[in-house]
Amino acid sequence: MIKDNQKLLNRLHVVIDAVVIVFSYIASWYLRFKSGIFELDPWFLSLQEYAKVLIVIVPGYLVLYYGFQLYTPKRVQGRRLEAWHIIQANVIGLMAFILLLYVWKQPDFSRGMIFVFFLVNVFLEVVVRNIIREVLRDMRKQGYNQKHILLIGYSRAAEQYIDRIKANPEWGYIVRGILADNVPRGTEYKGIKVLGRIDNLMIVLPENKLDEIAITLGLAEYHKLEKIVGMCEKSGVHTKFIPDYNNIIPTKPYTEDLVGLPVINIRRVPLSNMLNAFVKRAMDIFGALVALALFSPVMLVITIIIKVTSPGPLIFKQERIGLQNKPFYMYKFRSMVVQDASKEKNGWTVKNDPRVTPVGKFIRKTSIDELPQLINILKGDMSLIGPRPERPQFVEKFKEEIPRYMIKHQVRPGLTGWAQVNGLRGDTSIQKRIEYDLYYIENWTLGFDIKILFLTFFKGFINKNAY
Incomplete structure (x- = not known):
């Protein structure tokens, strides 16, 4: 049982x-003073002198690690989150170390050595913790260090929870069974059986050495929640609640504390945070200016070719719906013959569309026609990364046909996006595209944006679905 060895694992x-x-x-002392990498001071303190402060550093850093939740179970904790917590703890440790040296009036301690220690310690902690993670996951796959769980309630939440446990054996979760009132005893889902009714919980608990209870009641049974929580709390077994609202709120909700009252927000949008929005906007402006400088020769050549080969304006502008459902005019290099605005609104461009010029086929296929949208980005209508904007008539159509379609307008539309680098461009599923757009909106980070930009250069420019 995991509860028998978890304390031992934590201590280890x-x-x-x-x-x-x-x-x-x-190692940092040797790197700084003995490796020859750094310029050597004419005199420096011995290793024994430096080692004296370890009596403060070691417990201090362990307390920081505990404070940054680095001793929580690694079963489902992400690698990146753990690495970020290691960096945060070490930054505070570095600042505290330097402050203490000033307080103790120790000018002979090398600040360079302390900074090397910061880098080496972060690197080794990340490496060692990932080794531990892989060792534990391998053990769990082989049947060791398992966590035994009982589910209370048969519902979609119970099935989805079981699905994830079956798909991730490295988590080491073993579902012993389900107690439920809404299905008969013996009902089975992927090898997990309903053992009896919920009232049997007080009988099952003393007989089974459980590590955890997961409440997976269906929505219609939430009136039983208070009684079940009471029974679980009395048992002393760790209990968690898995809500059955995934089909009602099929997104990534988050909870905030309102003076002791938990409030569930239906959707987490990181870009609603002012700092995140500022960082993204700064990246947009910088990126658009750099892209204009890099692609200006290409844009000049395309401008000349369009002017010579096809009569009409160089830039085609079209009304699209952007941030907060506000319309704006999106710019493109003109790739079609000039046509009446009412005819242009009729529908999508199709394969071998006679309206597309010979030059237009090339610039549409290579996405060069999108480059004028760098001006839209500088104006604030668009972002480098985000859901692609759509025309008003299609927005009206899709918002009635596709659930959650309008959520995409909570962020600025993008020149490229998560859906586009995954091949969802042109004549592809709008439903699937929205799923990718919502994932981006709810999981935005600056690193995610950089990843999409990187993928765009390798996967996003050539569009086989562009006609």
Whole structure:
């Protein structure tokens, strides 16, 4: 049982961290003063002198690691989140270390050595923790270090929870069974059986050594929740609640505390945060200016070719719906013959569309026709990354046909996006495209934007669905 060895694993982890800290510190001293990488001071303190402060550094860093939740179970904790917590803890440790040296009036301690320690310790902690993660996952796959769970309630939430556990054996979760009132005893889902009614919980608990109880009631049974929580709390077994609202709120909700009252927000939009929005806007302006400088020769050549080969304006502008459902005019290099505005609104461009000029086929296929949208980005109508904007008539059509379609307008539309780098451009599924757009909106980070930009250069420019 996991509850029998979890404390041992945590203690072992603390010991490993202490060893890593000491090793990093000593290695940093050798790197700074003995490796020849850095210019050597005419005199420097011995390793023994530097080692004296380890009596403060080791417990101090372990407390920081505990404060940054680095001793929580690794079953479902993400690698990137753990690495970020390691960096945060070490930044605070670095600042505290330097502050203490000033307070203790220790000018002979090399600040360069302390900074090397910061880099080495972060690197080794990330590497060692990932090794531990892989060792534990391998053990769990082989049937060791398992966590035994009982589900209370048969519902879509129960099935989805079981699906994820079956798909991730490295988590080490074993579902012992389900107690439910809404289906008969013996009902089975992927090898997990309903053992009896919920009232049997007080009988099952003493007989089974459970590590965890997961409440997976259906919406119609939420009136039983208070009684079940009471029984679980009395047992002393760790209990968690998995809500059955995935088909009603099929997004990524988050909870905030309103003076002790938990409030569930239906959708988390990171770009509603002012700092996140500012960072993204700064990246848009910088990126658009750099792109204009890089692609200006290409844009000049295309301008000349369009002017010579086809009568009409160089730039085609079309009304699209953007941030907060506000219309704006999106710019493109003209790739079609000039036509009446009412005819242009009739529908999508189709394969071998006679309206597309010979030059237009090339610039549409290579996405060169999209380059004038860099001006839209500078104006604030668009972003480098985001859901692609659509024409008003199609917005009206799709918002009635596709659930959650209008959520895409909570952020600025983009020149490229997560859907586009995954091949969803041109004549592809709008439903699937919206799923990718919503994933982007709810999971935005600056790193995610950079990843999409990187993928755009390799996967996003050539569009086989552009006619």
